[in-house]
Amino acid sequence: MDINIIKQKIEMIPSLLNEFGIDMWLTFVRETDVMKDPAMDMITDRGVTWQTAFIFTAKGEKYLILGSLDKDNMLASTLYSDEEIKTYVGSIRDELKSTIEKIAPKSIAINKSADDIMSDGLTCGMYETLCEILKDTPYIERFVPADPIISALRSRKTSVEIEKIQKAVDITEEIYDKITKNICAGMTENDVANIVRNETKDRGLTSAWDSAHCPGIFAGAESAEAHAAPSDRVIEKGMVVHADFGVKFEGYCSDLQRTWYIMKDDETDAPDIVKRAFLALDDSIQSSFKAIKPGVEGRLIDQISRDRLKAHGFEEYPHALGHQVGRSTHDGAALLCPEWERYGQRPYMKLEEGQVFTLEPRITLKEYGAVTMEEMIKITADGAVFLSRPQRELYLIKR
Amino acid sequence: MDINIIKQKIEMIPSLLNEFGIDMWLTFVRETDVMKDPAMDMITDRGVTWQTAFIFTAKGEKYLILGSLDKDNMLASTLYSDEEIKTYVGSIRDELKSTIEKIAPKSIAINKSADDIMSDGLTCGMYETLCEILKDTPYIERFVPADPIISALRSRKTSVEIEKIQKAVDITEEIYDKITKNICAGMTENDVANIVRNETKDRGLTSAWDSAHCPGIFAGAESAEAHAAPSDRVIEKGMVVHADFGVKFEGYCSDLQRTWYIMKDDETDAPDIVKRAFLALDDSIQSSFKAIKPGVEGRLIDQISRDRLKAHGFEEYPHALGHQVGRSTHDGAALLCPEWERYGQRPYMKLEEGQVFTLEPRITLKEYGAVTMEEMIKITADGAVFLSRPQRELYLIKR
Numbered sequence: 161m162d163i164n165i166i167k168q169k170i171e172m173i174p175s176l177l178n179e180f181g182i183d184m185w186l187t188f189v190r191e192t193d194v195m196k197d198p199a200m201d202m203i204t205d206r207g208v209t210w211q212t213a214f215i216f217t218a219k220g221e222k223y224l225i226l227g228s229l230d231k232d233n234m235l236a237s238t239l240y241s242d243e244e245i246k247t248y249v250g251s252i253r254d255e256l257k258s259t260i261e262k263i264a265p266k267s268i269a270i271n272k273s274a275d276d277i278m279s280d281g282l283t284c285g286m287y288e289t290l291c292e293i294l295k296d297t298p299y300i301e302r303f304v305p306a307d308p309i310i311s312a313l314r315s316r317k318t319s320v321e322i323e324k325i326q327k328a329v330d331i332t333e334e335i336y337d338k339i340t341k342n343i344c345a346g347m348t349e350n351d352v353a354n355i356v357r358n359e360t361k362d363r364g365l366t367s368a369w370d371s372a373h374c375p376g377i378f379a380g381a382e383s384a385e386a387h388a389a390p391s392d393r394v395i396e397k398g399m400v401v402h403a404d405f406g407v408k409f410e411g412y413c414s415d416l417q418r419t420w421y422i423m424k425d426d427e428t429d430a431p432d433i434v435k436r437a438f439l440a441l442d443d444s445i446q447s448s449f450k451a452i453k454p455g456v457e458g459r460l461i462d463q464i465s466r467d468r469l470k471a472h473g474f475e476e477y478p479h480a481l482g483h484q485v486g487r488s489t490h491d492g493a494a495l496l497c498p499e500w501e502r503y504g505q506r507p508y509m510k511l512e513e514g515q516v517f518t519l520e521p522r523i524t525l526k527e528y529g530a531v532t533m534e535e536m537i538k539i540t541a542d543g544a545v546f547l548s549r550p551q552r553e554l555y556l557i558k559r
Numbered sequence: 560m561d562i563n564i565i566k567q568k569i570e571m572i573p574s575l576l577n578e579f580g581i582d583m584w585l586t587f588v589r590e591t592d593v594m595k596d597p598a599m600d601m602i603t604d605r606g607v608t609w610q611t612a613f614i615f616t617a618k619g620e621k622y623l624i625l626g627s628l629d630k631d632n633m634l635a636s637t638l639y640s641d642e643e644i645k646t647y648v649g650s651i652r653d654e655l656k657s658t659i660e661k662i663a664p665k666s667i668a669i670n671k672s673a674d675d676i677m678s679d680g681l682t683c684g685m686y687e688t689l690c691e692i693l694k695d696t697p698y699i700e701r702f703v704p705a706d707p708i709i710s711a712l713r714s715r716k717t718s719v720e721i722e723k724i725q726k727a728v729d730i731t732e733e734i735y736d737k738i739t740k741n742i743c744a745g746m747t748e749n750d751v752a753n754i755v756r757n758e759t760k761d762r763g764l765t766s767a768w769d770s771a772h773c774p775g776i777f778a779g780a781e782s783a784e785a786h787a788a789p790s791d792r793v794i795e796k797g798m799v800v801h802a803d804f805g806v807k808f809e810g811y812c813s814d815l816q817r818t819w820y821i822m823k824d825d826e827t828d829a830p831d832i833v834k835r836a837f838l839a840l841d842d843s844i845q846s847s848f849k850a851i852k853p854g855v856e857g858r859l860i861d862q863i864s865r866d867r868l869k870a871h872g873f874e875e876y877p878h879a880l881g882h883q884v885g886r887s888t889h890d891g892a893a894l895l896c897p898e899w900e901r902y903g904q905r906p907y908m909k910l911e912e913g914q915v916f917t918l919e920p921r922i923t924l925k926e927y928g929a930v931t932m933e934e935m936i937k938i939t940a941d942g943a944v945f946l947s948r949p950q951r952e953l954y955l956i957k958r
Contacts, residue, residue, distance in 0.1 A: 191676040193768050194597055194887050207769050209786060209889075210901060227901070228877050232783030233772060236790075249877045251900035272683035274691075277590040284671035284686050285679035292673075369592050370606050373632060384631030387608060391635075478627050478648045488593050490608075501650035502609060502626070 162410060165320055166239060169202045169313050170222070177218035180308045183265035187214040187306075188286050197281025199271050199306070201487050202313045206237050211252045211289070217263055225255045253293050260299055268299055269306035275504030276493035278314055279307035311493035314486055316514040321412060322538060322547075325485065325516055328368070328407050328414035329536055329547045335359045336403070336418050344559040345397045345422050349377040352403065353390035360407050368406030368413035369489045375405035381529045385522075397424045400434055400528040406489060413489045415518055416548055417534035420555040430554055437523040437531040438554040440472035444521045445535055445550065448481060448496070452511065452537065452544040458482075458496040459507035465521045466498070474523045482518040485536060491516075515539045516547065561809060564719055565638060568601045568712050569621070576617035579707045582664035586613040586705075587685050596680025598670050598705070600886050601712045605636050610651045610688070616662055624654045652692050659698055667698055668705035674903030675892035677713055678706035710892035713885055715913040720811060721937060721946075724884065724915055727767070727806050727813035728935055728946045734758045735802070735817050743958040744796045744821050748776040751802065752789035759806050767805030767812035768888045774804030780928045784921075785878075796823045799833055799927040805888060812888045814917055815947055816933035819954040829953055836922040836930040837953040839871035843920045844934055844949065847880060847895070851910065851936065851943040857881075857895040858906035864920045865897070873922045881917040884935060890915075914938045915946065 177185060189197045192207040200207075203214050210227030224240045228247040234240055246255045260268070272287070273279035282290075294300050317325070339355055356375040360367060367374035377390040380399035384391075395401055399422050406414035419438065421430040429435070448465040462481040469476060480497030483490045494509035496517060520534035536547040576584060588596045591606040599606075602613050609626030623639045627646040633639055645654045659667070671686070672678035681689075693699050716724070738754055755774040759766060766773035776789040779798035783790075794800055798821050805813035818837065820829040828834070847864040861880040868875060879896030882889045893908035895916055919933035935946040 191889060194676050194889065195594060195680060198593055206771070229785040232785075233787040236783070236787060248901075249899075253900060270683075272687070274684040274687045277593050277682075277684075280682045280684035281594060282683045283676075283679045284669075284681045284683060285673040285676075287683050288671070288673045372605070384635070386628040386631075388632040388635060490590060490593065500648075501652060502647075 162320070163205055163237070163239070165318065166203065166205055168318055170216075170239060172313060172316075173216045173309070174218055174220040176309050176312050177216065177269075179312075182267045182269045182304060182309065183218050184260070184263055184267070185216045185269040185306055185309055187271055188212070188282060188290055189214075190286065195283075197271055198278045198488070199281050199310050202310065204234070204237065204239060206233050208234070211286075213252065213256050213259075215259060215263070217265070221263070223259050225252055225259060257293055257297070260294065261297065265299070265302065267302050267304050269309055270303050271306050271310065272303075273305050273307040273493070275506050276307050276311060278488070278491065279305065279310040279493060307493055311509075315484060315492040315494065315512055317486065317516060317538075321486065322516070324410045324412035325414065325536075326547055328409035328412055329416065331363060331365070331407050331409060332405065332414040332416050333549060335407075336416065339403065339418075340420065340555050340557075343395070343401065343420055343422075343557055345395055347395050348392045349379050349383070349390035349395070350392055352377045352395070352401070356403070356405050363407075365407045365409060368408050368415055375403055377401070377403050378529060381525070381527055383529055385524060385530050395422060397422050400525065400531055402530055402532050404534065411487055413485050413487070413491075414536065415485050415489045415534060416536065417520060417532050418551050418555070419531050419533060420557050423556055423558045430556060431528075433525060434528055434531060435554065436472065437474065437525055440469055440474050441521055441523060441531060441533055442550075442552060443472065444468040445519045445533060448519060449537060449544060449546070452517075452539060453542055454511055454513045454539060456511050457508050458494050458511060459499055461496045461511075462498050462507070465519070469521060469523065477522040479522075482520055485516050485518060511539055513539050513541050561719070562604055562636070562638070564717065565602065565604055567717055569615075569638060571712060571715075572615045572708070573617055573619040575708050575711050576615065576668075581666050581668045581703060581708065582617050583659070583662055583666070584615045584668040584705055584708055586670055587611070587681060587689055588613075589685065594682070596670055597677045597887070598680050598709050601709065603633070603636065603638060605632050607633070610685075612651065612655050612658075614658060614662070616664070620662070622658050624651055624658060656692055656696070659693065660696065664698070664701065666701050666703050668708055669702050670705050670709065671702075672704050672706040672892075674905050675706050675710060677887070677890065678704065678709040678892060706892055710908075714883060714891040714893065714911055716885065716915060716937075720885065721915070723809045723811035724813065724935075725946055727808035727811055728815065730762060730764070730806050730808060731804065731813040731815050732948060734806075735815065738802065738817075739819065739954050739956075742794070742800065742819055742821070742956055744794055746794050747791045748778050748782070748789035748794070749791055751776045751794070751800070755802070755804050762806070764806045764808060767807050767814055774802055776800070776802050777928060780924070780926055782928055784923060784929050794821060796821050799924065799930055801929055801931050803933065810886055812884050812886070812890075813935065814884050814888045814933060815935065816919060816931050817950050817954065818930050818932060819956050822955055822957045829955060830927070832924060833927055833930060834953065835871065836873065836924055839868055839873050840920055840922060840930060840932055841949075841951060842871065843867040844918045844932060847918060848936060848943060848945070851916075851938060852941055853910055853912045853938060855910050856907050857893050857910060858898055860895045860910075861897050861906070864918070868920060868922065876921040878921075880920055884915050884917060910938055912938055912940050
């Protein structure tokens with residue numbers, strides 16, 4: 161965890177509060193070892209035990225109210241000064257209430273969002289406690305969702321953040337090259353997964369998400385399609401194999417997918433349908449990539465990708481075209497996704513410079529399994545650039 | 560993660576629902592890699608990406624409704640059968656609503672608790688989504704808190720769970736013995752911490768809580784008192800040193816504290832005040848231990864401990880006497896704690912057979928730092944037994 165990045169994020173907060181017309185932002189948490197509000201990533205490198213309030217104002221003030229025994233740990237992180245930290249023993253009530261009354265905010269952003277889990281760290285029980293503490297004040301009526309602030313903090317990557325993500329991408333590609341050199345018929349999904357696990361471990365890194373299904377290795381039509389652990393299924397000639405993984409480099413993630421075809425003894429190329437699917441995906445990725453720029457709604461980019469697949473005679477994929485990547489693999493609110501209810505308001509959010517997205521359409525072939533590539537791009541002032549080297553050719557394996 | 564333990568927990572659910580008079584229990588989650596409802600520990604060994612509903616009924620039915628691409632991973636865990644799993648692509652709405660309407664429960668327990676974080680995994684945004692989906696039904700009015708169910712699942716330890724905790728305790732004591740053999744003036748807090756880190760790693764285990772402050776090593780009066788990372792502060796003769804750590808063994812935690820006194824060259828014993836503090840703590844632990852049995856409220860046990868310290872002329876500690884331990888270091892709702900507002904209803908919960916608690920009073924001596932022992936006990940049918948070998952003598956170090 162790079163403390164300087166968190167310092168930069170904290171410094172961004174007053175201007176974000178002003179940009180969104182919000183007077184005060186409150187992150188209200190406890191026992192973050194057990195369940196951590198994702199917003200904590202942006203404002204501290206430490207955990208807390210008892211009820212704790214992180215308060216930021218549009219005027220640039222910071223307040224941190226926490227249980228007495230958590231203080232020394234927080235002080236040691238140097239993000240909050242002795243004057244900014246208040247402690248309590250019996251109850252957070254008085255200190256929290258009086259601090260809010262002193263600030264007298266017209267609006268208080270709280271971490272509540274139906275659409276974006278990164279902005280939804282406030283639990284029902286903590287919300288109830290907060291309302292109880294503020295019950296005789298006008299402040300409950302002034303709650304607004306913190307998602308614009310949290311989303312901007314996560315999305316608007318600093319150059320140091322982009323460097324770390326780029327490094328995670330580069331390493332992931334190195335490991336993919338290793339797979340391409342070694343994959344062959346007779347290996348199991350787990351054998352391929354072990355290449356990834358060993359290469360990741362040798363570099364002192366960890367998987368970008370739950371190591372139970374990162375890497376995911378999917379061999380042939382009988383394999384699970386996504387989000388599943390590698391199995392002892394044997395890779396056979398005539399199978400499409402795809403992999404999905406990323407690494408975490410200094411707190412920042414990558415997330416890429418690649419596809420191979422394992423040729424039969426009498427083949428010199430992949431079957432026609434596999435080649436057609438690959439080309440359709442390539443077209444889908446390149447076409448949507450070209451349309452990405454700040455100000456466009458994510459749903460429009462997703463639609464381009466879907467339209468291209470349909471133009472090639474294939475079905476739509478049952479998920480979003482792309483998600484943001486950062487400290488988490490699924491990061492930030494804006495999505496490149498269709499207007500499906502499960503995505504709430506996320507398809508309608510406008511893209512911004514500094515955001516990092518995946519592009520990951522997929523075609524499932526009944527006979528062969530899923531053909532899929534996942535690339536990563538960064539949005540620039542007037543377009544986008546690839547952070548990954550896109551897979552433009554199907555990897556043909558003859559061994 | 561031992562799948563058989565989760566199986567046993569899932570099998571307990573219908574009888575718990577009947578015991579507490581609740582028709583249905585709903586755990587409603589998403590993106591559990593980012594923020595995981597702690598109740599998930601009791602009902603699955605896998606994570607999910609999209610909105611997911613785990614539903615259990617008093618009649619013994621199970622339903623799992625999830626995004627289509629999460630299905631294979633969940634099926635592979637074998638805890639839910641193909642018939643019990645329903646998937647969706649666009650929205651969970653229809654499947655969730657119709658499932659609840661089919662069950663037609665008179666009460667629906669949801670994971671919302673002001674007092675117990677383990678029972679408070681439902682976020683505000685997910686609650687809002689749930690209410691929106693059920694808006695034209697009578698079911699929102701039938702929500703009740705799931706804390707009795709979750710608390711019982713976590714608290715009522717099976718014999719296999721107790722074995723794992725006992726093993727974690729035994730290993731922690733082995734490591735403490737190593738510290739006692741090696742600690743000396745001139746070592747830093749980090750040197751002592753490295754003994755713990757290496758011994759834990761050599762056994763292929765991890766720390767019981769955040770490795771940033773597990774172990775905690777606290778040397779002398781200037782040291783942080785708790786919840787802080789070890790520093791490069793040098794241990795000097797004439798200092799009280801205490802340590803706080805635990806290990807995780809097959810998913811189950813220990814949490815113990817021990818205290819040493821580093822004698823000056825001309826000393827053959829600890830200073831009188833340090834000895835008195837140690838004896839007061841020992842009395843406090845033994846006295847409260849003797850009063851523990853099922854049916855007693857935790858606050859009464861905590862009070863005995865406080866009273867003993869006061870009888871010896873010392874001040875009360877600024878925290879609870881003891882917390883439950885299990886898959887997390889701070890586990891289960893019932894606490895041995897004072898009636899302070901920050902503890903909500905937890906001091907009033909009755910103790911039950913099978914619960915595992917710490918006993919950890921503390922005395923802070925201005926000149927020397929904190930003297931503290933933390934033991935672990937298990938509640939039996941008519942009392943309690945120690946899982947740890949209590950520290951009954953101050954460790955005197957002359958080197």
